[in-house]
Amino acid sequence: MLGLIETKREAISKLDVIRIWGYSTVRWEYVESRGASGGLLLMWDEAIFKSRNCYKGERWLCVEGVLMKSNFNCAFCLVYGAFGREEKRVVWEELSYIVGLCQVPFCLFGDFNEILHSEERKGATNPPASSEEFRDWVHDMQLVDLPLNDRKFTWFRGRSCSRIDRVLLNIEWIEQFPDIRIKGGPRGLSDHCPLIVEASRVSRGPRPFRSLDSWFTHEGFLRLVRDEWRNLGDAHFTSKLKALTIPLRKWHRDNFGDMNRRLLLLEEEIKKVDNQVSNGTYDGTTEARRKALVSFCEKWYVRKELHWKQMSRSQHARNMDRNTRFFHNIASARSRNNRIDVLRIHGRIVRNQARVKAAIIGFYKDLYR
Template structure:
């Protein structure tokens, strides 16, 4: 599945899509631009995903269907968030309605034009009301925000930097594909980093959750867990645990990094001091 935002095209033909995709076994849907503003395009391999329905809004595009290999009924949403607070509310409400209408597992991705955490905007000292409402919407929808581990921001303009591009999936989707991760692709001339969703290959067997003693002695760990648990509010207990596990994985990487390498460097430093 490939999503393109701000196509700036009022009409997109099969020839246009083929030039991007490269071969003919392709399905696509688009939302036309308003002159040179906006425009959305979704493309997929017909042999992998069979589309059954399509829904469109001014700032989002939904394709419902089935992943043929796993017979997984699902819907993909390409989102281009609005700029103003009231317009953003309209987008979130429309998406909530369509998600309820489809009643299948779903994945939302694109430029949401909003952050979830203060750390996602350079120089931010507090969350704006629109960001608080976006975070409430994510929690109410019980969405998992897939962590982006290879960079901190996805949008750059001058000295301004934010993480406004993301991939959100519901809990059932994450249970079906627990090893999905996202990384940034080459930016080129764009002011956005493209996001690439990948499924990590792991050995078969149960995936066990492990904690480290060092977590509980790390300053701010318990406060972070308590705040996240409260933010999840009335979500089911198991959903809270799964959402918390995703957060802990990102927090561990940010806080401890490559532990084996750090230990090796410390051992080398000890040997140098001893010598």
């Protein structure tokens, strides 16, 4: 999928599209410009994306369809943000309407002509009112702003720099493509940097061992640690820590594996008890069973929230809001943000993951020698 903004073309022919795309198996939709101002163009390979519907606005172009390889129903929307505050509100309202109309996972990308935070504009201390409204709109729509790791700004004019180009996704999209990320391309003659979206999986090597806060809510956790530690005898401290990870991993699988399934089973049992009460069956045993099930269910909700709060390290989780998909989403974003894809080694840019890994290991070996 390729989106172009400010085409400044009132009409676009197949020949124009083929010249840009390179070969003829391309489909496209466009929004004509007004004279030499504006204009949008979306192009895609019809063997990869099968379009079903197209919706157009003056400052946005939406194509709904299915990604053939994964059979993923979705919509792409190219956006060219307005300049005035009132005009921006109109565009956001139109985008809200089209997202609700399509009812599929959405990818909104383009020039939104607005920042989300003050650090996205050089020299800005307080974001404008329109920025706060934009941030509220993104939050209300439950959209995720993909982080841009290889550059700070996307628009340049003289001494002015801002990040006004972005990719916004909803949670369903992140769940389908957890490794999705963006990077900036070469700016060339334009005052905007192109954004490149990638969804390829990257091998991250072995996963480090991590102690989970939710373990401490289980009555058997500390007892297990104490017994296993004693059984290891007088071994070296670091050796005992390493050996302890083996029984802890097994204990985690046995006691915390598939928390969603455990919660689902408890909720189903509570529903069965409620149905019995609805049918007139109610006694002390029924009430005691329901109280016990609710207590177990509440305990697992707390454990699940603790787990995702720790994974996301989110300040928004202080009040223990039970929106665990939100925490899961932040944790995924942190994982993408923390990944090292490129490293400068002895003045050269290296993208090979094996060389990057070897350089990092060598650096810390020298540091702690």
